[in-house]
Amino acid sequence: MNLVPVSVSDYRRIAERKLPRFLFDYVDGGAYGEVTLARNVADFAGISPRQRVMRDVSSVDTSASLAGTDCAIPLALAPVGMGGMLARRAEIQAKRAADAAGVPFTLSTVSICSLEEVAEVSDRPFWFQLYMLRDRGVVTEILNRAWSVGVRTLVFTVDLAVVGERYRDVRNGIAGGASTWGRLRAGPLSYLSHPRWLWDVGLKGKPHTFGNLASYVPAATNPTQYRDWVGRQFDASVTWKDIAWLREQWQGQLIIKGVLSPEDGIAAAQAGADAVVVSNHGGRQLDGVASSVSTLPRVREAVPEQVSVLMDGGVRCGLDVFRAVALGADGVMIGRPWAYAVAARGEAGVRGLLEAFAREMSVALALCGVTSVAEVSRDLLILDNDRH
Helix, strand or coil: CCCCCCCHHHHHHHHHHHCCHHHHHHHHCCCCCCHHHHHHHHHHHCEEECCCCCCCCCCCECCEEECCEEECCCEEECCCCCHHHCCCCHHHHHHHHHHHHCCCEEECCCCCCCHHHHHCCCCCCCEEEECCECCHHHHHHHHHHHHHCCCCEEEEECCCCCCCCCHHHHHHCCCCCCCHHHHHHHCHHHHHCCHHHHHHHHHCCCCCCCCCCCCCCCCCCCHHHHHHHHHHHECCCCCHHHHHHHHHHCCCEEEEEEECCHHHHHHHHHCCCCEEEECCHHHCCCCCCCCHHHHHHHHHHHCCCCCEEEEECCCCCHHHHHHHHHCCCCEEEECHHHHHHHHHHHHHHHHHHHHHHHHHHHHHHHHCCCCEHHHCCHHHEEEHHHHC
C-alpha cells in the first residue's frame, strides 16, 4: 500500500493490513454492539467551529498546561494496554515521538515495556496509568517504582471494576470462548498470514511479557496469561475511600480517568484528584452510554475550578482538540489514534500523527480568529441545538 498517511483513518487502514486480526480488533473494537464507540466519534461532527475572519492571526500559539505539565498542544497520549504487541517495543517508540512533539506520554499498567525501560528513553517525565488491584502491596510497590524513575503524574483508571463484554475479543479468543479453530485462526494462522509482523514484532520484539507486572506473575510467559492475572486482580469493591487512600500514598499529580457524570467528577475532586478525565473507556466498557464529548460540559461545570478536566474518546484530529477545549476541557487524551499510527509506521507514524494534530489545531485557532488556547471558548462553537 502506497498510501501516504495524514489522518487517523489513514493510519487505521494501514494498521488493519499490518496487524494480525485479533490484535487489530483488540485495538479497534468496543463493547457489545459498539454503539458508544461510534457515538464518541459521531458527536464531534455536530459541533461546528464558528469561523471568524480579518483578525491578526500571524502568530498562533497552541501551547497549554495539562495537570501541571507544559505541552506544545493540549494533548497527551493515553495509556494503551499491550501496546508493545502493535509494533516492536511500541511504548518506547511512542515515548520518543511524544518527546519530540512536546506532549506527555502515558504508560499503561499492562504495557509490554516496563516503567524502567521507558524511563531510559529520555529525562522528560512521562505519566503512568494504574488500576486499583486487590493486592494493595503490589499497588504500593508499583507506585514506588514509578516515583523512582521520575513519574510525577499518576493517571488512575476507575471505570474497570468489571471488564466490559467485547464481542470481537471473544470471537478472536483473547477473552476466551472461541472454538479450537477460532483460537488457531486468531493465533498461529493469523501470525503466518502477517510475516512482517511475525518477524519484526513477534520475534524481534520480545519479550512479550507485561513489563510492569513480570515480577508479580513469574509463571506467566505471554500477554494472555498476564491478562488473566490482571482480570482476577480487578477489585469490584473499590470506592472513593480507596482513592482517598491512594491520594495519601501518591505525592504527585493525581488524575482520575473514567468519569462520566458530574456527581463522579465532584466525588473525584473531594477524594483529592488534581484532574479528571471525562471518559467512557473508548466505548470499551458499558455500551450505549453517552459520548465523552457530550458529557464534558456538565462535568466541567460541576467540578471545582482548580481541578483540571480532560477528555478522551472519539478525538480524531486537531479540530476535535479545539472543539473539546471550547467546551471546557483543558485538553484531551488520544489512545486509538497513536495505536494505529505506531502499528502503521512506528515512531515516525506517531510523530507524523502528532504533527498533523498540531497543524490542525493551529489552523482551527487561526480561522476562528484567536491566537492562543487561552482564548478558546464556547462562543467559538455552533452546536446542533444552536441551529434550532
